[in-house]
Amino acid sequence: MKLFDVYPLFDINIVKGKGCQVWDENGTEYLDLYGGHAVISIGHSHPHYVEMISEQVSKLGFYSNSVINKLQQQVATRLGVISGYDDYSLFLINTGAEANENALKLASFHNGRTRVISFSKSFHGRTSLAVETTDNPKIIAPINANGHTTYLPLNDIEAVKAELSKKDVCAVIIEGIQGVGGIKLPTDDFFKELREVCTATKTVLILDEIQSGYGRSGKFFAHQYAGIKADIITVAKGIGNGFPMAGVLISPMFKAVYGMLGTTFGGNHLACAAALAVMDTMEKEHLVENAALVGAYLIEKLRTYPQIKEVRGRGLIIGMEFEEPIKELRSKLLFEQKVFTGVSGTNVIRLLPPLCLSIKEADVFLERLEKVLKQQP
Template sequence: MKLFDVYPLFDVNIVQGKGCHVWDDKGQEYLDLYGGHAVISIGHAHPHYVETISKQVAKLGFYSNSVINKLQQEVADRLGAMCGYDDYQLFLINSGAEANENALKLASFYNGRTRVISFAKAFHGRTSLAVEVTNNPKIIAPINDNGHVTYLPLNDTEAMKAELAKGDVCAVIIEGIQGVGGIQLPTSEFMQALRQACDEHNTVLILDEIQSGYGRSGKFFAHQHTGIRPDIITVAKGIGNGFPMGGVLISPKFTPVYGQLGTTFGGNHLACAAAIAVLDVMKEENLVENAALVGTHLIEELKKFPQIKEVRGRGLMIGMEFSEPIKEIRQQLLFEQKVFTGVSGTNVIRLLPPLCLSMAEADEFLSRLHAVLK
C-alpha cells in the first residue's frame, strides 16, 4: 500500500531529538526553529516528559470516559492555575481542529444561531466546521461549503461592528496571532471592541490559541496581551509536546449537558500524563518568561537585517516577510545551514521553536541566517 501523497516532503529523515536540536538518520544535527508547527513546547525528549509518560503507559495507557480519570482533573487544576482561567471548564479532545469543532458546536447550542464571523487569512483546521471558518477555498470541499461563514478584514472595527449589529451571528472565531496567515497580530483596540460587541449582541467569542497559546507569545495566551477574556479558548499543539491532544476552555456561562459533547480518545490517561509533564516543565523552567525574553531578542535582532521587509510576532512566534519568495532562502537554511524553519504563503518565513530556546541558540540561528542572506 502506498501513502496518500498530499505532503511535499524534504528529503530528510529525522530520527532523534533533544531540546532544540534534531538529528537525521545519517547523524546530521539540525537546529530546530520550527518545533513541528509549534507542537514541541518544552523541547524534544525532555527527561521529565519521557519519564512521566513511560511510567504512565507502563501502568495504564487508556480507558474510556465512562469511568473516573483523576488525571483529567489534575490537568484542569494545573492548567487553570497557570493560565489564569481557573473558573473555566475544560473539555479534552485530540487535536486543534476537533477543539474548534466543539467550540463552534457549543456556541450554536448556546444561542441557537448558525452564522459565524471569521477573518481574512484565518486558519482553524481541516475538518467540517473548522475548515469552513478557514479562509482558504483550496481546502474547503463542496460538502464543507455550507454558507455559515462571513470573512472580515482583520482589525477592521467598523466592519466587525456592522456585521454583529445584524443580531444573527452565532460566534466570532479569531486566532490570538494568525499563524498560517503570516504572523498577523490583532490589535488590542480591535480585540477590546470585539469583546464589547459580542457582549452587546449575545455572540460567543472564541479565541483559537492552538498555535499562539501555551506560552508561545510570552504570555500563556496571546490574547492576554490585549486585556480581554473570551467565552471559549481552544488549545492543542504545545499542550502535549508531540502527544496528540487538544482542549476547550469554556466559560461559566455555558452549562454542560450529558451527551452534548463526546470523544473516544480525548483526555486518555497517557495524554493527560503528557500534558501534566508539559505544565511541570513550563513552570519549573520558566518557559513562558523565556519565550518573552528570547523572543524579544530575536525580533530586535531580525529587524536589523536590511534584507527582511518586515518582522512580526510576539515571543517565540515570529514571521519574517521578504519582498521576494523565500523558497530558496528556506532551502539554504535547511540544507546548507542545517536549520529547520516554517513558511506562511510565498514570502514569509515562520519561526516556532521550542520554548526552551536559549539566547545562545537564538544567536546561532541569527549567525546562520546572516550566512544565507549576505
Template sequence: MKLFDVYPLFDVNIVKGKGCHVWDDKGQEYLDLYGGHAVISIGHAHPHYVEAVSKQVATLGFYSNSVINQLQVELAQRLGKISGYDDYQLFLINSGAEANENALKLASFYNGRTRVISFAKAFHGRTSLAVEATNNPKIIAPINANGHVTYLPLNDTEAVKAELAKGDVCAVIIEGIQGVGGIQVPTTEFMQTLRTACDETNTVLILDEIQSGYGRSGKFFAHQYTGIRPDMITVAKGIANGFPMAGVLISPKFTPVYGQLGTTFGGNQLACAAALAVLDVMEADNLVENAAKVGSHLIEELKKFSHIKEVRGEGLMIGLEFNEPVKELRQQLLFDQKVFTGVSGTNVIRLLPPLCLSMEEADEFISRLSKLLK
C-alpha cells in the same frame, strides 16, 4: 499499500531530537526553529516528559471516559491556575480542528444561531466547520461550503461591529496571533471592540490559541496582551509536546448537558500524563518568561537585517516577511545551514521553536541566517 500523497516532503528523515536540536538518519544535526509546527513546547525528549509518559503507559495507557480519571481533574486544575482561567471548565479532545469544531458546536447550542464570523487569512483546521471557517478556498471541499461563515478583514473594527449588529451571528472565531496567515497580530483596540460587540449581541467569542497559546507568545495566551477574556479558548499543539491532545476552555456562562459533547480518546490517561509533564517543565524552567525574553531578543536582532521587509510577532512566534519568495531561502537554511524553519504563503518565513530556546541558540540562528543574507 502506499501512503496517500498529501504533503511535498523534504528529503530528510529525522530520527532523534533533544532540546532544540534534531538529527537525521545519517547523523546530521539540525537547529530546530520550527518545533514540528509549534508542537514541541518544552523541547524534544525532555527527561521529565519521557519519564512521565513511559511510567504512565506502563501502568495504564487508556480507559474509557465513562469512569473517573483523576489525571483529567488534576490537569484542569493546574491549567486553570497557570493560564489565569481558574473559573473556566475544560473539555479534552485530540486535535486543534476537533477543539474548534466543539467550540463552534457549543456556541450554536448556546444561542441557537448558525452564522460564524472569521477573518481574512484565518486557519482553524481541516474538518467540517473548522475548515469552512478557514479562509482558504483550496482546502474547502464542496461538502464543507455550507454558507455558515462570513470572512472579514482583520483589525477592521467598523466591519466587525456592522456584522455583529445584525444580531444573527452565532460566534466569532479568531486566532490570538494568526499563524498560517503570516504571523498577523490583532490590535488591542480591535480585540477590545470585538469583546464589547459580542457582549452586546449575545455572540460567543472563541479565541483559537492552538498555535499562539501555551506560552508561545511570552504570555500564556496571546490574547492576554489585549486584556480581554473570551467565552471559549481552544488549545492543542504545545499542550502535550507532540502527543495528540487538545482542549476547549469554557466560560462559566455555559452549562454542560449530557450528550451534547463527547469523545472516545480525548483526555485519555497517557495524554493527560504528557500534558501534566508539560506543565511541570513549563513551571520549573520558566518557559513562558523564556519565550518572552529570547523572543524579544530575536525580534530585535532580526529587525536589523535590511533584507527583511517586516518582522512580526510576539515571543517565540515570529514571522519574517521578505519582498521576494522565500522558498529558496528556506531550502538554503535547511540544507546549507542545517536549520528547520517554516513558511507562510510565498514571502514569509515562520519561526516557532521550542520554548526552551536559549539566547545562544537564538544567536546561532542569527549567525546562520546572516551568512545567507549577505
C-alpha cells in the same frame, strides 16, 4: 500499499531530538526553529516528559471516558491556574481542528444562531466546521461550503459591528496571532472593542490559541496582552509536546448537557501524563518568561537586517516577510545551514521553536541566517 501523497517532503528522516536540536538517520544535527509546527513546547525528549509518559504507560495507557480518570481533573486544575482561567471548565479532545469544531457547536447550541464571523487569512483546521471558518478556498470541499461563515478584514472593528448588528451571528472566532496567515497580530484595541461588541450582542467570542497559545507569545495566551477574556479558548499543539491532545476552555455561562459533546480518545491517560509533564516543566523552567525574553531579542535583531521587509510576532511566534518568494532561502537554511523553519504563503518564513530556545541558540540561528542572506542577489 503506499502512503497517500499529501505533503511535499524534504528528503530528511528525523530519528532523534533533544531540546532545540534534532538529528537525521545519518547523524546530521539540525537546529529546530519549527518545533514540529509549534507543537514542541518544552523541547524534544525532555527527561521529565519521558519519565512521566513511560511511568504512565507501564501502569495504564488507555481506558474509556465512561469511568473516572483523575488525571483529567489534575490537568484541568493545573491548566486553570497556569492560564488564569481557573473558573472555566475543560473539555479534552485530540486535535486543534476538533477543538474548534466543538467550540463552534457549543456557541451555536448556546444561542441558537447559525452564522459565524472569521477573518481574512485565518486558519482554524481541516474538519467540517473548522475548515468552513478557514479562509482558504483550496481546502474547503464542496460538502463543507455551507455559507455559514462571513470573512472580515482583521482589525476592522466597524465591519464587525455592522455584521453583529444583524443579530444572527452565533460566534466570532479569531486567532490570538494568525499563524498560517503570516504572523498577523490583532491589535490590543481591536481585541478590546471586539470583546465589548460581542458582549453587547450576546455573541460568543472564541479565541483560537492553538498555535499562539501555551506560552508561545510570551504570555500564556496571546489575547492576554489586551487584557480581555474570551468565552471559549481552544488549545492544542504545545499542550502535549508532541502527544496528540487538545482542549476547549469553556466559560461558566455554558451549561453541560449529557450527549451534546463526546470523545473516544480525548483526555486519555497517556495524553494527561504528557500534559502534566508539560505544565511541570513550563513552571519549573519559566518557559513562558523565556519565550518573551528570547523572542524579543530575536525580533529586535531580525529588524536590523535590510533584506527583511518586515518582522512580526510576539515571543517565539515570529514571521519574517521578504519582498521575494522565500522557497530558495528556506531551502538553503535547511540544507546548507541545517536550520528547520516554517513558511506562511510564499514570502514569509515562520519561526516556531521550542520555548526553551536560549539566547545562545538564537545567536547561532542569526549567524546562519546572515550567511544565507549574504548569498541573496
